[in-house]
Amino acid sequence: xxxxxxxxxxxxxxxxxxxxxxxxxxxxxxxxxxxxxxxxxxxxxxxxxxxxxxxxxxxxxxxxxxxxxxxxxxxxxxxxxxxxxxxxxxxxxxxxxxxxxxxxxxxxxxxxxxxxxxxxxxxxxxxxxxxxxxxxxxxxxxxxxxxxxxxxxxxxxxxxxxxxxxxxxxxxxxxxxxxxxxxxxxxxxxxxxxxxxxxxxxxxxxxxxxxxxxxxxxxxxxxxxxxxxxxxxxxxxxxxxxxxxxxxxxxxxxxxxxxxxxxxxxxxxx
Amino acid sequence: xxxxxxxxxxxxxxxxxxxxxxxxxxxxxxxxxxxxxxxxxxxxxxxxxxxxxxxxxxxxxxxxxxxxxxxxxxxxxxxxxxxxxxxxxxxxxxxxxxxxxxxxxxxxxxxxxxxxxxxxxxxxxxxxxxxxxxxxxxxxxxxxxxxxxxxxxxxxxxxxxxxxxxxxxxxxxxxxxxxxxxxxxxxxxxxxxxxxxxxxxxxxxxxxxxxxxxxxxxxxxxxxxxxxxxxxxxxxxxxxxxxxxxxxxxxxxxxxxxxxxxxxxxxxxxxxxxxxxxxxxxxxxxxxxxxxxxxxxxxxxxxxxxxxxxxxxxxxxxxxxxxxxxxxxxxxxxxxxxxxxxxxxxxxxxxxxxxxxxxxxxxxxxxxxxxxxxxxxx
Numbered sequence: 001x002x003x004x005x006x007x008x009x010x011x012x013x014x015x016x017x018x019x020x021x022x023x024x025x026x027x028x029x030x031x032x033x034x035x036x037x038x039x040x041x042x043x044x045x046x047x048x049x050x051x052x053x054x055x056x057x058x059x060x061x062x063x064x065x066x067x068x069x070x071x072x073x074x075x076x077x078x079x080x081x082x083x084x085x086x087x088x089x090x091x092x093x094x095x096x097x098x099x100x101x102x103x104x105x106x107x108x109x110x111x112x113x114x115x116x117x118x119x120x121x122x123x124x125x126x127x128x129x130x131x132x133x134x135x136x137x138x139x140x141x142x143x144x145x146x147x148x149x150x151x152x153x154x155x156x157x158x159x160x161x162x163x164x165x166x167x168x169x170x171x172x173x174x175x176x177x178x179x180x181x182x183x184x185x186x187x188x189x190x191x192x193x194x195x196x197x198x199x200x201x202x203x204x205x206x207x208x209x210x211x212x213x214x215x216x217x218x219x220x221x222x223x224x225x226x227x228x229x230x231x232x233x234x235x236x237x238x239x240x241x242x243x244x245x246x247x248x249x250x251x252x253x254x255x256x257x258x259x260x261x262x263x264x265x266x267x268x269x270x
Numbered sequence: 271x272x273x274x275x276x277x278x279x280x281x282x283x284x285x286x287x288x289x290x291x292x293x294x295x296x297x298x299x300x301x302x303x304x305x306x307x308x309x310x311x312x313x314x315x316x317x318x319x320x321x322x323x324x325x326x327x328x329x330x331x332x333x334x335x336x337x338x339x340x341x342x343x344x345x346x347x348x349x350x351x352x353x354x355x356x357x358x359x360x361x362x363x364x365x366x367x368x369x370x371x372x373x374x375x376x377x378x379x380x381x382x383x384x385x386x387x388x389x390x391x392x393x394x395x396x397x398x399x400x401x402x403x404x405x406x407x408x409x410x411x412x413x414x415x416x417x418x419x420x421x422x423x424x425x426x427x428x429x430x431x432x433x434x435x436x437x438x439x440x441x442x443x444x445x446x447x448x449x450x451x452x453x454x455x456x457x458x459x460x461x462x463x464x465x466x467x468x469x470x471x472x473x474x475x476x477x478x479x480x481x482x483x484x485x486x487x488x489x490x491x492x493x494x495x496x497x498x499x500x501x502x503x504x505x506x507x508x509x510x511x512x513x514x515x516x517x518x519x520x521x522x523x524x525x526x527x528x529x530x531x532x533x534x535x536x537x538x539x540x541x542x543x544x545x546x547x548x549x550x551x552x553x554x555x556x557x558x559x560x561x562x563x564x565x566x567x568x569x570x571x572x573x574x575x576x577x578x579x580x581x582x583x584x585x586x587x588x589x590x591x592x593x594x595x596x597x598x599x600x601x602x603x604x605x606x607x608x609x610x611x612x613x614x615x616x617x618x619x620x621x622x623x624x625x626x627x628x629x630x631x632x633x634x635x636x637x638x639x640x641x642x643x644x645x646x647x648x
Contacts, residue, residue: 049647115516135502217502218461221646233463234639235355 028241041242050226050243057222058250060137061205064144068152068201069194071145076156076193077186080163091157094150102147106214109143110134113215135217143211144201151200159193160186195261199254207247223247318343321570324357324368325350326557329423331590338577344570361386364564369571375556378419379412380629387418388561394572395420397579397599404618405596409556411626419558420575423593425524426616426624427465427553430508434541435518442519444549445473449492454499458511458520461503463642464627465553466493469521472550472623479628483637490641494648503646512543523555525593527613545613551623556596 032038044050079090097105112118113134120130133139167189171181187194209224218225223243230240327350335346349368351357354377361371361381373381381387392398398420405421413419429442436442440452448457448469460466468478470489480486501517508520513533527545534543559575561568577583581599588595588604594614595601601609609615630638 049643052647114514116514217500217504218646219497219500219503221643225646226643229639229643234636236636236639 025241025244028237029245030242031238033236033238041239042245044239044242045246049221050223053221053226054223054246056137056220057206057224060140060222061144061202061208064141064148064205065152065198065202067141067145068149069197072149072152072156072197073190073194075153076160076190079153079157080160091154094153098150103210103214105147106143106211109139109146110214113139113142134215135219137216137220139215140212140220140222143215144205144208147211148201148205151204152197155193155196155200156190157193159190163189191261195258199258203251203254206250319567319570320345320347321370321567321574322347322366322368322565323349323571323574324360324371326372327352329372329557329591331586334578334583334586337583338574342570342573342577344573346574361562361564367564367566368562369565369567370559370561370574372422372557372559374627375409375412375558376627376629378558378560381560381562382413382418383629386563388563388565388568389417390420390561390575391568391572394569395576395579397576397581400579400581400584400597400599402596402598402601405556408554408626409558411628412556413558419560420579421556421558421596422578423525423591424554424556424596425594426547426621427460427468427521427523427555428613429519429546429548430512430522430527430530430543431519431546432512432515432517432541432543435515441544442546442548445469445552446550448519448521449473449496449499451499453519455501456518457496457500458508458517459496459500459503460508460521461505463638465521466503466642466645467638468553468627469493470496472548472552475550478553478625479630481630481634486637486641490645493645497645497648513537513539515539515541524613524616525591528592528611531611531613547616547620547624549623551621551625554621554624554626556626557593 029041030037030039032040045054082090110117113131114120115130115132115134117134123130133142163186167185168181171185176184207224209222209228212218212220212222212225227240227243227247230236230243321344323346325348329350330348335348338344339346349366351360354373357371357373358377358380360366361368362384378387401421405424406416408424409416409419409421429445429447431442435456436453440447440450442448442450447453448459459469464478467486467489470492471478471480471485474485474489474492476482476485476489502511504511508522509526509530511517512520512522513530522545524545530543534541559578561571561575565571578587579597581597581603584595584597584600585603588597588600592614601615
């Protein structure tokens with residue numbers, strides 16, 4: 001009984017701030033502005049501009065996720081090999097920027113990448129050719145990778161540090177070279193972390209609108225931008241909610257993947 | 271219309287402090303003591319009632335509020351909003367009964383249409399005579415009989431260009447120059463539906479308040495054609511990007527010009543930024559004071575508006591806000607150099623083809639939004 005009482009505040013929290021808002025999104029998504037039931041807001045995803053925005057968002061977040069994985073896996077292996085003390089200090093360094101506001105960090109990238117920005121200033125000083133990636137999809141991918149990389153590093157570091165050294169040594173003793181150990185031991189044992197990391201990078205990248213606005217010069221419309229515009233500028237909450245429901249399908253798929261491969265929650269980040 | 275970038279942060283702190291101050295002294299009036307402890311006002315604020323004011327952030331010289339309280343004994347409760355769209359539902363719902371509000375043109379029209387505004391008693395606003403008839407006439411676009419609104423600030427939207435990046439012979443004269451391939455990757459467009467469509471519609475010679483789907487479709491195609499040339503769609507950032515030399519040419523609100531000119535001088539930049547009112551005409555916007563129907567202190571609100579129309583007060587506010595003042599009396603008090611600053615106070619002749627934004631109704635708004643989405647997704 002007392003246990004149930006203790007759960008009370010959390011229950012209120014979850015109902016008030018998760019369940020009810022979610023139900024409201026479902027309600028708005030399935031009704032027209034008159035309040036009548038409709039599937040039009042869901043079907044609107046098939047409109048060329050929405051479909052294109054979704055496709056672009058899927059593509060860019062997929063690229064970002066792959067880049068994050070390729071960067072984070074070797075890093076997590078290095079961190080693991082450095083042992084607990086030093087390794088966790090480096091992990092701390094990775095988390096440190098997250099103490100600063102996400103918006104500010106993205107704005108900082110804008111200042112860095114701009115035509116007359118910091119990076120081009122340095123390149124110009126060194127008489128090197130300048131870069132021109134601001135307001136392109138490449139800048140958006142860069143922003144996604146920078147912002148979400150810690151979410152990939154942490155779960156990977158978590159699973160890798162749990163792998164017993166003896167397992168690795170056994171593989172080497174039995175004649176496996178580095179590549180074979182990687183493919184047959186490291187990667188299979190870190191699948192929960194990989195899946196968890198992929199979800200934690202892919203989902204926020206898919207739904208972002210801030211990064212594409214700031215680093216894409218508002219020229220590249222992602223599905224997150226469409227939804228944001230419907231809520232804040234066009235005042236069409238029904239369409240915004242309908243499109244959010246469509247996005248939720250992708251989020252549910254990734255959660256199901258986690259459920260399948262990470263049953264014990266080994267890959268959780270924190 | 272377009273607030274300064276730092277307005278957002280400042281507004282929050284200001285609002286907090288003002289609300290706190292407001293709470294403090296309204297408490298005093300409730301006690302009947304009228305004993306103000308936060309300033310040494312001669313007439314105790316609150317002794318002549320209250321006025322609830324709802325204004326844009328950073329849109330008044332705060333000293334003016336103190337002066338008003340001192341002179342009239344009316345206590346001012348001052349709140350701020352960021353956008354017209356944010357202000358509207360609050361007035362509509364009557365969540366708080368404001369007595370004086372300062373929305374923009376098209377929003378005033380929407381409020382009149384939806385019967386949210388009270389007719390002003392101009393006998394209580396003798397300083398109304400100081401307002402230049404030109405702007406009273408222009409206000410007819412949204413307040414046809416001039417019954418509801420008193421102009422406070424006004425301005426235009428135009429083209430800003432960097433003299434070091436644009437050769438004198440290429441200097442823009444009209445909106446069509448924003449389609450010039452020479453400026454590829456150097457153009458900053460406004461990232462808001464009506465402002466962006468205004469540029470295209472005016473370039474085509476149509477009204478920026480058009481409700482014609484065919485005209486809008488042509489404008490949409492023109493904006494799509496322009497997109498590869500555009501560096502970015504931005505709102506407030508136009509100002510800082512242009513000062514930083516990021517782009518050669520951009521669409522900007524004239525209210526930013528005094529700040530830009532000062533900043534260019536302060537930074538000692540080796541280029542200057544020039545403002546042009548496009549020959550095809552542009553958007554002339556007017557922010558005016560109105561009194562909502564549910565106001566509790568209508569006469570105090572009229573006193574407030576009258577006070578703001580007083581030339582010396584209007585001059586103080588102009589110097590603080592730097593958006594052009596429609597107040598003839600205040601204009602006459604300004605330095606000649608400022609009076610002749612064409613970016614802030616353009617010649618009336620250059621406003622020949624200009625229009626004021628009108629509220630077009632939900633259906634037409636939807637059409638604009640949908641077409642804008644098509645432009646952005648290309």
